[in-house]
Amino acid sequence: SQTIHQWPATLVQPVGSPLSLECTVEGTSNPNLYWYRQAAGRGLQLLFYSVGIGQISSEVPQNLSASRPQDRQFILSSKKLLLSDSGFYLCAWSVGSSWETQYFGPGTRLLVL
């Protein structure tokens, strides 16, 4: 069966520090991978998606970036965090053209102070 892992579960970082969140998927090949952010009182906002290794599409201009160094690994990064980067970050995957059914990881709660 497929599983998706995210770490860390919780992170507290000072403003201006770098960020690296990792997401890995097991039990499937060539998944579509997504990074979402849920800010307080808001819905899930799509940040990045990837249909293959090295292929990244950015949805919202910001100081975040994403990379996909391996088929089942998706990394969200920042060189310098802003206060507004605080939120709940979710990684998700889907297979093939099944954009409609996405499976989410447990999420990382990021607090920037």
Added chain:
Amino acid sequence: DQQVKQNSPSLSVQEGRISILNCDYTNSMFDYFLWYKKYPAEGPTFLISISSIKDKNEDGRFTVFLNKSAKHLSLHIVPSQPGDSAVYFCAVLSSNTGKLIFGQGTTLQVKP
């Protein structure tokens, strides 16, 4: 510019009664609609979906209704159970872009 809106941030219902969660969207080109359920500190899980060619889809206690003319989507839970207490997100999919757009979520509390 929010294309998907859930205007009720919270809803409280007694156990055994019906829960109705609502969602409005702006773009008539959306052709697939979904509901996700999210518990605290967990990722959302897919609950139920409906395509634009239907107006109703039922799965056990959960029924989704689609009113295309009103651009309105609703989720009915009957009977509601305390374990249904969670945040419910509606989402829409445009097959043109292949992306999901989520609403803000509605927190449902089912009281025993």
